[in-house]
Amino acid sequence: MRAHVELIHEDDYIWHVGELPYGEGKVRERRLSVDEEDGSSSLSLDFPADWGRGGGVPHANTEFYVVSGSLSYGGTELGAGGYVQVPKGVPMDWIKVREGSRVLHWREYGDCGFDPDARRWADAVGEVTVLDSNRMEWTEAPSVGPLTPLYIKLLHRDPKTGFYTRLIRAKKGWTDHRLAHHPCYEEFYTLGGKMAYNFGDIDDGTYCFRPAGVKHGHFIAETDIDWIIRSDGELINWYTTEEWVKWGGHAENYDDHNHDHLPVISTLPVRSRSRGAWTGDGM
Structure with missing residues (x-):
């Protein structure tokens, strides 16, 4: 894994x-x-x-x-x-x-x-x-899923496993406020463009590897943006709205009203320095 x-x-x-x-x-x-x-x-x-x-x-x-x-x-x-x-x-x-x-x-x-x-x-x-x-021509993604269209160039797909590699394009203004997770892993490398995202700003050269089941979301494309995306199976979007996390306990010797004192969820993703701090939004 x-x-x-x-x-x-x-x-x-x-x-x-x-x-x-x-x-x-x-x-x-x-x-x-x-x-x-x-x-x-x-x-x-x-x-x-x-x-x-x-x-x-x-x-x-x-x-x-x-x-x-x-x-x-x-x-x-x-x-x-x-x-x-x-x-x-x-x-x-x-x-x-x-x-x-x-x-x-x-x-x-x-x-x-x-x-x-x-x-x-x-x-x-x-x-x-x-x-x-x-x-290759860009083809519009099926309407089931993201709220506004994405465009696809399918580079390769395994007919038995569903493993695929494809180019994805989102037009400026593409947005989806929902949290999604998938039954397969998903990874992307950003080829060009910029997007605001709950895990941090996406721009040229940003990369993600997201294991199956990890929630993600809150996308807003600030420009047209292109990625190369891979998944090890059929990508199904399972959506969460009105999300909440049960997380807490009695603070024995720290200030639970001070954000700098609060503990974080132990399964934080790997991040690099230029992406800055992450609030945990989306988990």
């Missing part, structure tokens, strides 16, 4: 040497969210020099999304908005990334292991997906 991360800005995180075995060149990574039990990771990659790797088989469901710069997959050149998904155990072609590029990278249900020039695993399911999202 990964920790509840909400919100962090990636610029508050340190760089590590990138874990992309058998690659040649330079790559570094910010670890936005990691599951130390199975190796699942959500990473922001930076390429100080050209980098590349030959074909082989990844040990995890693997995704790349180009934020800026250029990535080539098997000879297909992808700029900002380019997307590659490779199922676990399925051979992938060679990949090259140009110096100065920024790429989001996910590994799901496995670690960074990679077998060069290997054959397809016997139990592998699916095929490689390569997309230029700029060539």
Whole structure:
């Protein structure tokens, strides 16, 4: 299980040497969210020099999304908005990334292991997906759910599990005052725009990983805003209104009328310094 991360800005995180075995060149990574039990990771990659790797088989469901710069997959050149998904155990072609590029990278249900020039695993399911999202049309989300329309570009969906990756756009003024939670996890990385939110301000480079069942809400889009969003199953919105929390007790030796003295709920999410203090709104 990964920790509840909400919100962090990636610029508050340190760089590590990138874990992309058998690659040649330079790559570094910010670890936005990691599951130390199975190796699942959500990473922001930076390429100080050209980098590349030959074909082989990844040990995890693997995704790349180009934020800026250029990535080539098997000879297909992808700029900002380019997307590659490779199922676990399925051979992938060679990949090259140009110096100065920024790429989001996910590994799901496995670690960074990679077998060069290997054959397809016997139990592998699916095929490689390569997309230029700029060539896709935005489609309006179904009206059931958010109070005002959202727009979607579906990048990948597992037909068996419902696991999906998609781009989401909210227009300026999009709002939903309700609290929602889901039966699946939900994570997002903000590609552009600004939104006021109960966990803190959302802007370019902000990231969230929210385990199943965690409430969130009170959204107001201050500009048009785009995210890349992933969930490990069918995303159903369960809404809460007129929310309340049973929380308290007798204050023995502190002032229970002084906000600075009050205890906080022990399950606070991981936050980074630029997001500032959080009041607990929405929980």
